[in-house]
């Protein structure tokens with residue numbers, strides 16, 4: 634695996650290729666990331682991953698400084714997964730001057746859910762992803778793989794690619810889960826032993842919400858009240874939920890009468906102790 638620390642090195646490394654397949658990450662890799670790299674491999678003539686902890690997508694009180702940096706382990710995993718090129722620029726290389734020119738995603742999508750609780754998050758994500766796309770895929774176009782664990786991020790990036798007519802195909806990777814059902818996430822590493830056992834309750838709450846929503850639709854019950862029940866149940870277990878909600882998959886708006894199972898997604902974000910976890914379940 635070739636490690637490109639600068640944009641010049643990256644361009645040299647990619648010069649022979651016509652269709653890179655790209656997986657952007659912030660490092661601290663787990664099996665979910667590695668599954669995306671393996672998924673990317675047959676989709677291009679060179680497989681590229683990036684590791685860059687993007688300051689722009691963290692709020693001042695969030696974990697930018699403490700975000701786990703696990704360089705050696707990340708490199709070993711990427712190498713074993715068959716990644717060809719790792720782009721890992723220092724911050725001064727990707728942001729040589731303050732990044733004042735930003736990509737502003739559609740507020741109708743980006744100000745909901747995650748965007749409501751992490752204002753500016755999707756501007757930070759869209760800006761860095763646009764820049765990473767320019768670095769990795771700018772010369773040729775190509776394919777990029779995004780995990781559906783970050784469901785709203787995947788939709789925002791898809792919309793960005795479509796609206797700017799970027800010659801990039803966005804491919805979705807399914808969420809990988811631990812044996813008990815907890816969605817794999819770099820932030821799971823923050824959980825203490827007891828918290829780790831409790832953490833699966835978020836995915837269970839989403840599964841129950843989806844099941845009850847489905848039953849409520851069939852019986853004509855007040856489906857919206859189910860979200861409140863789900864929030865209350867998680868609070869009673871000691872969580873601080875931001876949202877637990879059922880939305881249309883296509884635009885994350887609340888479903889209307891025509892939106893039935895097969896078109897919906899239950900999404901949740903909640904804090905357990907000091908750790909904020911997110912998850913979702915299509916149904």
Ligand code: PAF
Nearest residue numbers: 657658659687758761783
């Ligand atoms: O999902 C992530 O790890 C990040 O948001 C991304 C896409 C690498 C942008 O920093």
